[in-house]
Amino acid sequence: MSCQKCSEKFILKNDKGVIFIISEVEELLKKSTSFLQKLSIDYSNKNGLLVINVTNVKAFFSENINRFKEYFNELERENIKIFTADDENSFNYLTVLKAKTLQKYINLFDDQDFFDVVNNESLTVHFQPIIDIHTDKIYGYETLARGVNEDGSLMYPDILFEKSKRNDYNFKLDRLCRESALKTAATKKVHQKVFINFIPTSIYDPEFCLNSTVKWAKQLEFDPSQIVFEVVETELVKDQVHLKKILEYYRSKGFKIALDDVGEGYSSLNMIIELRPDIIKIDRNIISGIDQNELKQSVYKALFNLARENGITVLAEGIETINELKMIKNIGVDLAQGYYFAKPASEPIRKI
Template structure:
């Protein structure tokens, strides 16, 4: 076996390390923290285009740094220095490297300190670091594709609704901090369908592209202009000085949009209606502002189109209803008005039902069956989500035990977590108290979080979820692709499952974009060794495509509607007979 020692680079690496370096296909590295001597395993040289004669030419850490992209070099050097100086126990840094063939590669370096393992010269010191270099170029490429498909409109290349929602959330947080105001403007091109009818869809697409460019050029880079769908556009004024100045700016834009424009040699004249919602008076988050700006837009169109309207309608009525509903929600638990339904999840490989998602329902004697989209935000804002969430967990854990006794112990129950619950002090201890003493409950429980949980404190959330996972509880990221999708979240969070939001599945029939996004999500999840569950599957075509692209599990009305717990057993029996 070749020795790793060189005349001017001699150090006695034990036989175990020599064999590991020479036999592995992974890229390993070994660093003498005192002398700066560096050893890279042969695979590094192979990946970067070195000939066999050129191998082992990188003998010092200082020889390695010039290979790193200049923009990343300082961060890597500082991170390595912190490691050898014992300022951090571990090393994990991403950087770019251009190999000898001119190809850019994305690399993840990981490492940790080790005790003295050499026998030779004592002056060599006893601080050593070792670790791995992993190429993550494919992962980065998949993430970039997913980001483009998820956050940008394929026709105009403008930001889409998801990106707009994210940027509006950031603006709201900034204005909350400085007590300022921001505004969302919802625009619709009046009678745009006539253009499609007269000249065709392709011509209409060119008009939309031209309209988008006009708005973006007029408003400038400091304002975000997005195309959520169709002939609609969204504009974010991240900071405004007053309602009057905002109205004047919108009117100037509307006048500009009304000027004749040339498209494919034809002169086209547009008219547009706009609706405006202002933070904080018209909404306290992105979703409310967009919804209320849309309501104002509909009011403008109702009043005759080609005009602007500010959101002012029915606010008092909505507040009165909200106050009444909150008061009744306080009493819903004690009155047994809340109940759980369970929607089965089908494993596409085995064809078996392997789990269910617990879905909360409220049967109000006053309001009837209240949508979770309405009462869950109310429960979060009022703090009622804490006792309600605890009740849901209690019911789910008890149901796991009931099903186990009935021979259905293979079923996993997924329970949705609110950001409010996860941020509540003592939440972990409370949950573990529920599963204590109930055999197999922890391993049959899956906690679902949404991407909105991750905005405030990723490291704190990750630490809490890791504690759950260490006890056997599974962790799922729900509604992926509709919020703050980030590769960092997927890499850094202790996840087991990725759930694709039903909005992607719903739009399969509208074109290939949503299908391609879904395919990319599935591919990315599998690279990260995550199971994928598709929600909202309602048709055979959706089911077939998801199975074709390797999705692991599905749920939705094609498999089963949400049903009471006592119907799960008969449902499984009926499924086995088909």
């Protein structure tokens, strides 16, 4: 069982259909009417609902998408909604909920590479090793998703999630990334801990939204204690009660919890106190050049002491030089990650 947010494919039919245009703003309906009249597009107005019958839905948008962009400004495009269906009788109150903004339809063309990646589930996973400083062995791997374009080139996370966010696809993409990480780690026979990022704002009900992730972990015979879920974008989480509910669900299944980018967001210290993660990952902005910056050393030392006093493991990420490594070792650290050891790679590095 899944929700529309996690399973939808936003595509346009290459066939005949009906296009409905709606808006809560009366002036925008009038402007939409003028737009259709200007282009000599046949339509009917049914109590403020503009209805257009077309012989090919995809061709209609393909031919007119640039005209939409020129005629309506960005604010207007966000307040005009469109729904496509097979026939006029398909429109009901549910279609109002499923209708997408005109801007989303424009994005469908501008971000076609993104939609191809997600709708076809064309993801690959790279692994970056995490080192146990006490043993100098690989403790685990952070899994990092990349989209695979049709030409074989990669779409990196910053672009992937930027396009996902503006198209309201984080629910689906986040689930795909979690599941791809588990499947790929199993295929690559990774026996160390597997760190998997997740966006808490893409989960509205943990038992429902995370069911498939738990299912795959069991099916692939992972020991839950070997999987660490990293909370990312913590500074965007307004509802800490909801986030704690998500983490409690993960913990009830035996998984570990890491808090990412600690020291970057203004609420990091509060997050540590409230969430009590198993691991904190100290942000690379603090680690970078720490050997030459006494203020960064003080901040790192405070975070390390707070974690140590509360039984939390400290992971320093973004280490790029031997001097940075020496400094954090001198202050104190449990785990380390960064280009100094290895860059993310499609094949997990087995030994440092």
